[in-house]
Structures are given as C-alpha cells and as structure tokens.
Amino acid sequence: MTVGCNQPIGLPNYDVHAAMVAMESCYVGIDENLTGHVDWYQGESSIWDYYSRTYGTITRGYFEYLSRAYPRKNGFCIFNVPSFTPSGGEVLACTLYYYQSSHSGSADLVVKWLPSAESWPMDDLDSLYWLIWNGADTVAVDTYHASDTWYKIPFTSAGRAAMFACIGGSFVTGWVYPGSSNGTYADVSGVGANAPYIKVWYEE
Numbered sequence: 001m002t003v004g005c006n007q008p009i010g011l012p013n014y015d016v017h018a019a020m021v022a023m024e025s026c027y028v029g030i031d032e033n034l035t036g037h038v039d040w041y042q043g044e045s046s047i048w049d050y051y052s053r054t055y056g057t058i059t060r061g062y063f064e065y066l067s068r069a070y071p072r073k074n075g076f077c078i079f080n081v082p083s084f085t086p087s088g089g090e091v092l093a094c095t096l097y098y099y100q101s102s103h104s105g106s107a108d109l110v111v112k113w114l115p116s117a118e119s120w121p122m123d124d125l126d127s128l129y130w131l132i133w134n135g136a137d138t139v140a141v142d143t144y145h146a147s148d149t150w151y152k153i154p155f156t157s158a159g160r161a162a163m164f165a166c167i168g169g170s171f172v173t174g175w176v177y178p179g180s181s182n183g184t185y186a187d188v189s190g191v192g193a194n195a196p197y198i199k200v201w202y203e204e
Helices: 125-134 157-165
Strands: 002-006 016-027 035-041 050-055 057-065 068-080 091-104 109-113 138-142 150-154 170-176 184-189 197-203
Touching: 035 125, 050 125, 057 091, 057 170, 068 125, 068 184, 091 138, 091 157, 109 157, 125 170, 138 150, 138 157
Parallel strands: 035 057
Antiparallel strands: 002 016, 016 068, 016 197, 035 050, 035 068, 057 068, 057 184, 068 170, 091 150, 091 184, 091 197, 109 138, 109 170
16 A cells, blocks of 8 residues: 655645555464463452463453452463564554454453563563553553454554564563453453454555
8 A cells, every 4th residue: 555645845846755554464373372361369368369370362351259359360462573664663553353252241451561571471470460450551442342253453552652662572462351340251362263463554
C-alpha cells in the first residue's frame, strides 16, 4: 500500500512523494512455555499466600473463597517481534488478534507490556503475578465478549511505542481481568492454530 505525501507549501510544483507502508506479523511460536497464566491464592495473611503457573491457555479471571481471591488469574503471552526498520521512527498501527475459547461472566480485558520481564521464564511466581497486575503500560483494552471466537483490538499509542521498543526481540504481555465478580473468567487459546498474533504496520 502506498500513501501520497504532499511536500510543504512553498516547494516548487507541489511534488508528491510516495511512502510505502509495510506490515509485519508477530507470533507466539510453538513453545507452550510462552503462554499461560499465573494464579494468586490469597491466604488469611500474606505469608500464607501461594502462587501457581499453568502453561498453554491464557486465562484471566477471579474466583473467591471466604471473601478472598482463590484464585485470581492473570494471563501472559510472549510474542516474537521480527527485525524491521520504520523510516518514520515509529509504528503506525498495531492490532492484536486472539481466539476466546471459553468464558463465564463479563471478563473485560486489559493487556499490559511487561518490559522488566524480558528475561523469561520468570521463576519467582509471586513477582510475576504482581508485575502483571500492577503493570502501568497498557497496550490494549477490550470489553467482554459473549461468544467464543476470534476478536481483534487496536493498540493504544503507548502500545505502539512499546512495540517499537521491542523490534527484533520479545514482546512480553500480561492479560488481566480488572474486576472482582466471583466465577468470572475468559480463556484465550495460547498455542496451535488459534494462537494469538499481532499485525504491525509501519512506513518503510
């Protein structure tokens, strides 16, 4: 696709230059350890908290027992970003595609960039869980969906900047349900034919 760009007023003949817009795709790959969820089981005091991690399915959700999170589930997904060079020093647009495979209730979605989790896997599950939950870099948001199928959501401006910072490396994301309605969850297929992916558009 080409985009016509008029030169600034005052240049002779108002020449038009053509800028080529290219697209790259970012995939998870076949390693199941790159997708999954980490779960917090809240004890009566923090010293009794414990955490677990499951690979494959990206689950976000909230369950409770005796008014405590038991568990709250945060998803994670690591994308491989190919090497490319945007001539304008930024990416123009990014879209996340994901397949919701099951759900219960109204599980909204917040996807966060985790720049401090680049060294993977993170074996400290306590730190990983709270890194996802407290992450300030929101790259995409979506409302709940009542049907289990493919969905796509555009990145925020902060998300596009995060993608630019990850060119040629790994893009580590956390997937959060921000609410606290007991029994609410949503599963996203993490690997295989329905694995999530990202399309990135930039100017060559």
